[in-house]
Amino acid sequence: MDKQTQTELEAAxxxxxxxxxxxxxxxxxxxxMxxxxxCRNCLGKWYKAAADERDIELDAEQARDIVYGMPYAEWKANHQQEATPEQLAAFAKLQNK
Structure with missing residues (x-):
C-alpha cells in the first residue's frame, strides 16, 4: 500500500x-477513559498536537470542537451527565495503577 492510500484510509x-x-x-x-x-478530549488534544507538528495554527478549543462536532460547552450542556460514584471509583482505581 502506498503512503497516500494509507493516509486516506487513516483519515476515513x-x-x-x-x-x-x-x-x-x-x-x-x-x-x-x-x-x-x-476520550473525546484526548482526541482533541491529539488533533491539536498533529496540527502543531505541522505548524498549522489551531487552538485547543477549535480542535476539541472538531472532535465534538459542536462547541464543547454546548456538547457538555446537552450530553454530559454527572459521573456516578461507581464511575469515579473505577476511574480513580485506574489512576492508582
Missing part, C-alpha cells in the same frame, strides 16, 4: 470514529 477511519462517537453521545467520556484509556 478517523472520520468514521468521530461519526460513531457522535452517534453514541450516551457514551460518556469517563466511560471511554475507564474502558479505553482515552
Amino acid at each position: 477511519t478517523f472520520r468514521r470514529l468521530l461519526k460513531h462517537l457522535d452517534e453514541r453521545k450516551d457514551v460518556q467520556n469517563i466511560d471511554l 475507564i474502558l479505553a484509556g482515552f
